[in-house]
Amino acid sequence: MGVQERREREREARKSTILDAARELFLEHGFNGTTTKQIAAKCELSEATLFFYFQSKNEIFTSLLFEGIDFWTQGLKKIDAIKMKPRAKLEELWNFYDQIREEHPEYYQLSAFLARPMALSNVSEEMKAEIIRRSGENFQIQADMLDEIVGNSEGRIVADLLWSTYLGLTLLQGSRTNLKTPLHPTKKELKTIFEMLARGLLGDSN
Amino acid sequence: MGVQERREREREARKSTILDAARELFLEHGFNGTTTKQIAAKCELSEATLFFYFQSKNEIFTSLLFEGIDFWTQGLKKIDAIKMKPRAKLEELWNFYDQIREEHPEYYQLSAFLARPMALSNVSEEMKAEIIRRSGENFQIQADMLDEIVGNSEGRIVADLLWSTYLGLTLLQGSRTNLKTPLHPTKKELKTIFEMLARGLLGDSN
Amino acid sequence: MGVQERREREREARKSTILDAARELFLEHGFNGTTTKQIAAKCELSEATLFFYFQSKNEIFTSLLFEGIDFWTQGLKKIDAIKMKPRAKLEELWNFYDQIREEHPEYYQLSAFLARPMALSNVSEEMKAEIIRRSGENFQIQADMLDEIVGNSEGRIVADLLWSTYLGLTLLQGSRTNLKTPLHPTKKELKTIFEMLARGLLGDSN
Amino acid sequence: MGVQERREREREARKSTILDAARELFLEHGFNGTTTKQIAAKCELSEATLFFYFQSKNEIFTSLLFEGIDFWTQGLKKIDAIKMKPRAKLEELWNFYDQIREEHPEYYQLSAFLARPMALSNVSEEMKAEIIRRSGENFQIQADMLDEIVGNSEGRIVADLLWSTYLGLTLLQGSRTNLKTPLHPTKKELKTIFEMLARGLLGDSN
DNA sequence: GATGAATGAGTATTCATTCAT
DNA sequence: GATGAATGAATACTCATTCAT
Numbered sequence: 118m119g120v121q122e123r124r125e126r127e128r129e130a131r132k133s134t135i136l137d138a139a140r141e142l143f144l145e146h147g148f149n150g151t152t153t154k155q156i157a158a159k160c161e162l163s164e165a166t167l168f169f170y171f172q173s174k175n176e177i178f179t180s181l182l183f184e185g186i187d188f189w190t191q192g193l194k195k196i197d198a199i200k201m202k203p204r205a206k207l208e209e210l211w212n213f214y215d216q217i218r219e220e221h222p223e224y225y226q227l228s229a230f231l232a233r234p235m236a237l238s239n240v241s242e243e244m245k246a247e248i249i250r251r252s253g254e255n256f257q258i259q260a261d262m263l264d265e266i267v268g269n270s271e272g273r274i275v276a277d278l279l280w281s282t283y284l285g286l287t288l289l290q291g292s293r294t295n296l297k298t299p300l301h302p303t304k305k306e307l308k309t310i311f312e313m314l315a316r317g318l319l320g321d322s323n
Numbered sequence: 324m325g326v327q328e329r330r331e332r333e334r335e336a337r338k339s340t341i342l343d344a345a346r347e348l349f350l351e352h353g354f355n356g357t358t359t360k361q362i363a364a365k366c367e368l369s370e371a372t373l374f375f376y377f378q379s380k381n382e383i384f385t386s387l388l389f390e391g392i393d394f395w396t397q398g399l400k401k402i403d404a405i406k407m408k409p410r411a412k413l414e415e416l417w418n419f420y421d422q423i424r425e426e427h428p429e430y431y432q433l434s435a436f437l438a439r440p441m442a443l444s445n446v447s448e449e450m451k452a453e454i455i456r457r458s459g460e461n462f463q464i465q466a467d468m469l470d471e472i473v474g475n476s477e478g479r480i481v482a483d484l485l486w487s488t489y490l491g492l493t494l495l496q497g498s499r500t501n502l503k504t505p506l507h508p509t510k511k512e513l514k515t516i517f518e519m520l521a522r523g524l525l526g527d528s529n
Numbered sequence: 530m531g532v533q534e535r536r537e538r539e540r541e542a543r544k545s546t547i548l549d550a551a552r553e554l555f556l557e558h559g560f561n562g563t564t565t566k567q568i569a570a571k572c573e574l575s576e577a578t579l580f581f582y583f584q585s586k587n588e589i590f591t592s593l594l595f596e597g598i599d600f601w602t603q604g605l606k607k608i609d610a611i612k613m614k615p616r617a618k619l620e621e622l623w624n625f626y627d628q629i630r631e632e633h634p635e636y637y638q639l640s641a642f643l644a645r646p647m648a649l650s651n652v653s654e655e656m657k658a659e660i661i662r663r664s665g666e667n668f669q670i671q672a673d674m675l676d677e678i679v680g681n682s683e684g685r686i687v688a689d690l691l692w693s694t695y696l697g698l699t700l701l702q703g704s705r706t707n708l709k710t711p712l713h714p715t716k717k718e719l720k721t722i723f724e725m726l727a728r729g730l731l732g733d734s735n
Numbered sequence: 736m737g738v739q740e741r742r743e744r745e746r747e748a749r750k751s752t753i754l755d756a757a758r759e760l761f762l763e764h765g766f767n768g769t770t771t772k773q774i775a776a777k778c779e780l781s782e783a784t785l786f787f788y789f790q791s792k793n794e795i796f797t798s799l800l801f802e803g804i805d806f807w808t809q810g811l812k813k814i815d816a817i818k819m820k821p822r823a824k825l826e827e828l829w830n831f832y833d834q835i836r837e838e839h840p841e842y843y844q845l846s847a848f849l850a851r852p853m854a855l856s857n858v859s860e861e862m863k864a865e866i867i868r869r870s871g872e873n874f875q876i877q878a879d880m881l882d883e884i885v886g887n888s889e890g891r892i893v894a895d896l897l898w899s900t901y902l903g904l905t906l907l908q909g910s911r912t913n914l915k916t917p918l919h920p921t922k923k924e925l926k927t928i929f930e931m932l933a934r935g936l937l938g939d940s941n
Numbered sequence: 942g943a944t945g946a947a948t949g950a951g952t953a954t955t956c957a958t959t960c961a962t
Numbered sequence: 963g964a965t966g967a968a969t970g971a972a973t974a975c976t977c978a979t980t981c982a983t
Contacts, residue, residue, distance in 0.1 A: 374954065
């Protein structure tokens with residue numbers, strides 16, 4: 118059934134085209150600030166075609182959400198699998214955050230996005246449940262990893278600290294871009310912050 | 324003229340009523356997701372009446388922004404004025420964050436809000452400039468305070484760390500509320516996080 | 530009853546103030562393009578006060594209409610009363626048109642206004658009837674006068690020609706102002722036009 | 736591609752339907768007195784559909800303006816091309832006015848419309864410039880034609896007289912319709928008026 | 942598969958008018 | 963008398979979605 122397979126592949130390619138356009142627009146203008154007309158224009162299709170590939174604007178949106186969550190899952194699982202000393206692994210995790218932020222800012226923004234109170238107000242209850250499940254899974258991976266790193270069951274707390282800090286720093290930079298303030302922390306300063314944090318988390322000796 | 328004064332007071336009260344309704348809705352659904360109809364319904368006025376007190380939906384929005392920024396300014400200045408040992412002052416600042424978050428979550432959300440890339444896309448250039456100015460002032464107060472606390476000019480970096488962490492933690496909790504995950508960190512865990520941070524910032528001796 | 534009389538006088542004065550403001554705005558922007566807010570602002574009263582002196586925006590409008598029609602009636606009756614040779618009287622009438630256009634353009638515009646198909650669409654049937662009655666009276670005075678001037682019962686036709694020409698010329702100038710075309714006919718050219726017309730109406734000998 | 740051509744034709748037909756409805760309403764109630772709802776109802780389409788064919792209410796309006804101006808241009812050029820004796824040509828022109836008024840009163844009203852002070856207040860500066868240009872062209876054709884007819888360079892003045900008279904007569908009839916006065920001048924009386932005018936313009940001998 | 946055409950429900954804002962003081 | 967406050971109805975225009983082809 119080569120024909121059917123090719124059709125399937127083509128269908129997925131088209132969906133990708135649409136998602137690429139939508140992702141950019143949703144990130145820049147938010148859900149309500151983005152129109153199907155804009156999405157259609159950006160991917161050079163008619164508005165009607167969008168609805169052939171997705172049931173609704175909302176489905177396009179949740180597709181992007183799942184895509185982002187899955188991206189994180191894959192990265193975290195890869196790190197989890199590596200064998201390393203605690204301090205090194207902590208640094209590895211931190212660097213992973215850094216890397217995603219640089220190479221895939223859209224997936225980074227996603228995390229901040231999901232944290233906003235209004236984030237899921239347009240999403241159906243079923244979808245919401247699924248998003249919750251998958252996001253929780255991601256957090257659990259990090260918490261387990263950090264349990265191991267700090268050598269006790271405070272992993273959950275440390276995960277909170279580490280993750281919040283990074284999330285906060287990202288937002289801070291976003292805010293400074295908005296507010297046209299000089300961008301801080303720089304790459305070097307980020308390193309300093311990590312050292313401070315690591316000292317706090319693991320003690321001076323590490 | 325008692326009459327005129329009473330009128331003025333009543334007018335301010337009405338504006339407050341509108342702002343209270345609008346604040347809640349904007350926080351929950353964002354600017355584009357909130358309609359003047361919703362605001363009017365929430366404060367039990369007609370839509371037209373909104374426009375008697377504010378020139379536009381945008382003016383309502385920016386009024387809320389300024390209100391929040393000013394609230395922070397006042398609190399920060401109060402702390403800045405207190406004479407204290409570094410470690411104690413650090414704790415004071417941390418507690419201030421905590422207190423606002425508990426007593427005025429709406430002003431807390433504001434900070435996260437301002438960080439979003441699309442946050443100010445509906446705001447006129449003049450207003451944007453003013454928001455930038457006042458927000459920057461708030462950050463400067465914190466940076467200066469922390470310079471003094473850590474005893475060197477790394478205040479800016481420390482301010483970044485402290486503030487990002489707290490901002491991140493807030494978002495984390497928001498995210499967990501959204502995602503219906505059990506709420507962490509708890510009050511006690513927050514204390515632990517602060518200890519870790521303080522150790523990282525000031526060294527073990529403090 | 531001096532008090533009551535003074536009150537009456539004051540009331541009329543206020544009405545005049547309002548009408549002055551309204552006249553200017555209606556002429557410039559039309560009925561639908563003029564708002565009660567604008568009228569109130571122009572005469573430095575509150576919108577509500579307008580409704581103390583007039584029942585509605587429509588009543589303000591029809592008041593202006595009657596005012597204008599009456600102004601014409603008075604002028605025409607004055608000319609009618611003068612004893613003169615036909616050609617001189619024709620010129621007198623023409624000059625009267627000219628004078629009103631220069632000194633009271635608002636009353637001149639009125640005539641053009643009344644001629645427009647949509648002119649009275651906002652006016653109640655009773656008011657419309659009254660306007661029709663009084664306008665017809667004005668036309669009758671002119672027709673009778675011209676019967677006498679041309680010495681036969683073709684006055685009605687001549688009145689039509691004379692009046693249409695003048696009305697048309699006024700509109701022509703209005704159109705040229707709108708279209709920023711050089712203004713023609715000039716005062717001198719108007720005289721030439723009158724000569725042509727008079728020759729046509731009365732024959733070469735006059 | 737027959738399909739594409741048919742689509743194009745259908746699209747033009749729909750635009751025409753909308754313009755027909757709009758023309759009637761604008762003539763009767765003016766720009767501000769006509770709503771998109773009314774237009775939509777009149778041509779049995781939804782309001783939204785109007786905006787699929789035209790960018791704005793204003794674009795509908797200016798489309799009508801251009802349509803009318805072009806109609807005049809075509810007729811005038813046709814007459815200009817005919818070789819005739821002066822008096823005959825003058826009559827030809829007069830009859831052309833008459834014909835348009837009878838067969839296309841909407842294009843006749845247009846001229847009166849353009850003359851109103853507020854006529855173009857809703858039109859963009861670019862459009863206004865274009866309207867001015869094209870209207871001026873029409874007048875120039877008439878002035879040149881009349882220069883030739885009267886045999887000297889007084890064409891401009893004669894054009895003013897002729898055109899104003901006709902414009903005025905149209906308005907007069909409009910006014911009488913409004914005011915429910917018996918309609919004058921009749922067809923026969925119009926002829927008499929023309930004779931008077933022609934005598935005035937060309938002298939008794941013609 | 943893809944799209945031009947069509948629309949019901951909504952969007953911020955304005956308007957003439959009313960009413961309590 | 964005068965006005966600040968309030969509003970129902972309307973206004974031009976937009977949006978996500980549907981459907982015939």
